[in-house]
Amino acid sequence: xxxxxxxxxxxTFGNHIALAGLNLDIADGEFFVLxxxxxxxxxxxxxxxxxxxxxxxxxxxxxxxxxANWGAAERDVALVLQQxxxxxxxxVRENLEFPLKPKIRRIEPDEIKTRVDRVARTLRIEHLLxxxxxxxxxxxxxxxxxxxxxVRKPRVxxxxxxxxxxxxxxxxxxxxxxxxxxxxxxxxxxxxxxxxIEAMSMxxxxxxxxxxxxxxxxxxxEIYNNPRDTYVASFVGSPPMNLIDGKLVDNRAVxxxxxxxxxxPVGARTIGATDGRPLVxxxxxxxxxxxxxxxxxxxxxxxxxxxxxKILTLRVGDAMLRATVPARTDxxxxxxxxxxxxxxxxxxxxxxxxxxxxxAG
Amino acid sequence: xxxAVMTTLDPNSRSxxxxxxxxxxxxxxxxxxxxxxxxxxxxxLIYSLGYSFTxxxxxxxxxxxxxxxxxxxxLLNDPFIWSNFAxxxxxxxxxxxxxxxxxxxxxxxxxxDIPLKGLLTTLLLLPMMLSMAVVGLFWKLxxxxxxxxxxxxxxxxxxxxxSNPDMALYAVAITDxxxxxxxxxxxxxxGLSAVPKHLYEAAAIDRAGSFYTFFRITxxxxxxxxxxxxxxRTMEAFKTFDLAYILTSQPTTEVxxxxxxxxxxxxxxxxxxxxxxxxVLIMILAITNIYVKYLNKVKER
Numbered sequence: 043x044x045x046x047x048x049x050x051x052x053x054t055f056g057n058h059i060a061l062a063g064l065n066l067d068i069a070d071g072e073f074f075v076l077x078x079x080x081x082x083x084x085x086x087x088x089x090x091x092x093x094x095x096x097x098x099x100x101x102x103x104x105x106x107x108x109x110a111n112w113g114a115a116e117r118d119v120a121l122v123l124q125q126x127x128x129x130x131x132x133x134v135r136e137n138l139e140f141p142l143k144p145k146i147r148r149i150e151p152d153e154i155k156t157r158v159d160r161v162a163r164t165l166r167i168e169h170l171l172x173x174x175x176x177x178x179x180x181x182x183x184x185x186x187x188x189x190x191x192x193v194r195k196p197r198v199x200x201x202x203x204x205x206x207x208x209x210x211x212x213x214x215x216x217x218x219x220x221x222x223x224x225x226x227x228x229x230x231x232x233x234x235x236x237x238x239i240e241a242m243s244m245x246x247x248x249x250x251x252x253x254x255x256x257x258x259x260x261x262x263x264e265i266y267n268n269p270r271d272t273y274v275a276s277f278v279g280s281p282p283m284n285l286i287d288g289k290l291v292d293n294r295a296v297x298x299x300x301x302x303x304x305x306x307p308v309g310a311r312t313i314g315a316t317d318g319r320p321l322v323x324x325x326x327x328x329x330x331x332x333x334x335x336x337x338x339x340x341x342x343x344x345x346x347x348x349x350x351x352k353i354l355t356l357r358v359g360d361a362m363l364r365a366t367v368p369a370r371t372d373x374x375x376x377x378x379x380x381x382x383x384x385x386x387x388x389x390x391x392x393x394x395x396x397x398x399x400x401x402a403g
Numbered sequence: 404x405x406x407a408v409m410t411t412l413d414p415n416s417r418s419x420x421x422x423x424x425x426x427x428x429x430x431x432x433x434x435x436x437x438x439x440x441x442x443x444x445x446x447x448l449i450y451s452l453g454y455s456f457t458x459x460x461x462x463x464x465x466x467x468x469x470x471x472x473x474x475x476x477x478l479l480n481d482p483f484i485w486s487n488f489a490x491x492x493x494x495x496x497x498x499x500x501x502x503x504x505x506x507x508x509x510x511x512x513x514x515x516d517i518p519l520k521g522l523l524t525t526l527l528l529l530p531m532m533l534s535m536a537v538v539g540l541f542w543k544l545x546x547x548x549x550x551x552x553x554x555x556x557x558x559x560x561x562x563x564x565x566s567n568p569d570m571a572l573y574a575v576a577i578t579d580x581x582x583x584x585x586x587x588x589x590x591x592x593x594g595l596s597a598v599p600k601h602l603y604e605a606a607a608i609d610r611a612g613s614f615y616t617f618f619r620i621t622x623x624x625x626x627x628x629x630x631x632x633x634x635x636r637t638m639e640a641f642k643t644f645d646l647a648y649i650l651t652s653q654p655t656t657e658v659x660x661x662x663x664x665x666x667x668x669x670x671x672x673x674x675x676x677x678x679x680x681x682x683v684l685i686m687i688l689a690i691t692n693i694y695v696k697y698l699n700k701v702k703e704r
Contacts, residue, residue, distance in 0.1 A: 092608060093607075094604050094607070094608075113607065114604070114607040114608050114610075115607060115608075115610040115611075118610070119608060120608065121604070121605070121608040123601055123604075123605070125599075125601055127599070127601040127602055127604070127605040129602065129605075129606075129619070129620060130602075130623075130624065131623050131624075140606075140609055140611070140619070141609035141610065141611075143615070144609075144610060144611050144612055144615050190605075190609070194609070194610075
């Protein structure tokens, strides 16, 4: 159990700046997901906490203690990497025993056996215990490496995209499994991923990382419904939030190049949107709806059928807009439709900085 | 990058214009090599097998008589030959163990980020590139009891390395270790750099100590390539001749190839020396075979 703090961390590799003034606070027992694109600095952050990498500047605290000079062993963390990094030539059991065996730990053989068996049961790999690791499938290997992490009782679990190399079905299963493990153990988890669905479904808190900086931290709900800036808005969510340039004119939202109008978002005035200020309107696809009497006409550009719902791409002039509609909606490509948005759900961003007006205040 | 291998002759080539076919060109390249191999390797090998069953002497004009297995029987019953084998075995063990310890040790030291690593590695490889005879001659000077630099540096006075019967074999082995440790080092370095870095990181995370990591991760992963180095060095050490011959002439350093040389070219017992050569060959084959079996087992794990 541990509370982790990163204060003003910077890390450069030669000329490349991996992290620039990163601050992070992970509460004890929290499932924290670090979300970002490839190269955003997620893995570097993780390795910094693990003690495999030293920050160029800044401090790492575990339970309030500055751990700058602690090696990985002293920090007592468990790490699951994307490449499974199982010890070759050993059986699954030997791999699971590995972290318990070093002499300094002095664990009784009986105790080792019970713990390995318990972990194997949790991860459903009991039948694989005596198999050599090179005869395992990807999913099995990853479960073994997760097992090797939870067989110990570390202070923090660090996971570096542990599910991204697995196929979709298994990824879903393991996602639930990991979340359950975390809830049962009540341990602090720092989970790194580029997959926003993973982040949304697993995290107690999500930190969005872009170019070595934390852009926004919050619960998945906050991140999704109240993104801090256009980057978060377009990165989180699938399909992403629609972002349309425009401005306010007489209590109407007017889209800049196209001149179509929609009702004004609720409370827009109170957070500093004045007439004529260049803005970006953000609206989630599920908050765009088709209605016969709706204010704007568009043509259906594309239809993606997802079973429970359809994702429509609407074309207004040359602007594209995504809308999630129920699967029973009957539309054809190039069919003219009328649409509106849910004004309560519109997020306003400043055109210049891209920051949400609600956050800028 | 995969490059396409040309398997047929380009019809527009000059060779084709001269009326040469694929087959002609292939023969042109292969036949000289095969002839060379037969004349200098295969033929002597078979011919000497024939001689090993006779009492032929290359120094006399007397015709060779077929004596059956008599040469083999006598050689294998000769206690002196067995003592030569014992000396050889001792030499092989000391020398190969020494090379593995020194070579692997240096490789471990070099397997990290240090300045001038490339230059250092190249310099360390130098002994391996020298001629055996040259190495023998200058180590003879280094070992010299009155002006040798070794005694001077170690402050051993006039300690006799090469003329002391108990020490001479070790002195030869030390020279061999100096010369061939770089070879083991080179192969070990290749093996060490092939161990994935994330395994060490995983071990560090799992709080394994450095000894534990070394014996549980490094060593098992480097073992196959280290085994290959050991096979090569054992074979070489088993047939050592030049170093021992140049450095010293003690009876305690008479390894089997020196015995063989003396038998063949000083005593002119050609037939019998052929038989001894075959015994040595079979022994080397047997030892190598054991190693290879073991190597395959190591690789399987």
